Amino acid sequence: MTPLIGILALQGGFDAHAKMLRELGAEVRLVRVPEDLEGLDGLVLPGGESTTMMLGIAREGLAEPLRELVARGTPVLGTCAGLIISGRDRLGLIDIRVKRNAFGRQVRSFEADLDFVGFDEPVHAVFIRAPWIEEAGPGVEVLAEVDGRPVAARQGAVTVIAFHPELSGEKRLHAAFLEQCAAAGRRADA
Numbered sequence: 001m002t003p004l005i006g007i008l009a010l011q012g013g014f015d016a017h018a019k020m021l022r023e024l025g026a027e028v029r030l031v032r033v034p035e036d037l038e039g040l041d042g043l044v045l046p047g048g049e050s051t052t053m054m055l056g057i058a059r060e061g062l063a064e065p066l067r068e069l070v071a072r073g074t075p076v077l078g079t080c081a082g083l084i085i086s087g088r089d090r091l092g093l094i095d096i097r098v099k100r101n102a103f104g105r106q107v108r109s110f111e112a113d114l115d116f117v118g119f120d121e122p123v124h125a126v127f128i129r130a131p132w133i134e135e136a137g138p139g140v141e142v143l144a145e146v147d148g149r150p151v152a153a154r155q156g157a158v159t160v161i162a163f164h165p166e167l168s169g170e171k172r173l174h175a176a177f178l179e180q181c182a183a184a185g186r187r188a189d190a
Ligand code: GLN
Pocket: 046, 047, 048, 049, 050, 051, 079, 080, 081, 082, 084, 100, 101, 128, 129, 130, 131
């Protein structure tokens, strides 16, 4: 089965995710209105500018449909601004409190190799005006840290990461996400 993955495409870096997911064999649909969420096996919330993205989500009436998609157990992967909008103070898809531009602004963009739960080899991470996770609820598992600050986490089928694997050629996180989507699809069919 070829998984059908939606990518929120109101603003920001959706193209790089689309390219990587297609290379990994997924079918991709750009999501701009609630109807675009129908029938998806997974959804990516890309990086960009979280305030602009939230305005677009409000304008298109996407907030509630996005919450419903998560409630149905559809896997979601949020990167950078996608992490920010998933947090408690915005869409509330995952129980985390987020600090925006936590490492500083443009000058504090950097790269690092991170230990990441579930991967034997370090994950190469590109951070661009990245957030970190200030506080995580009890149901949240931290997957990676930088200097003791959580930069990746998971709760249920929602995974958020503060960096940009889609920009560094780091394909393993997207590959794992596609496997998760396929498994969720099989459960739904059973
Ligand atoms: N700093 C941006 C924001 O706060 C996020 C940056 C990114 O997605 N690379 O929305």
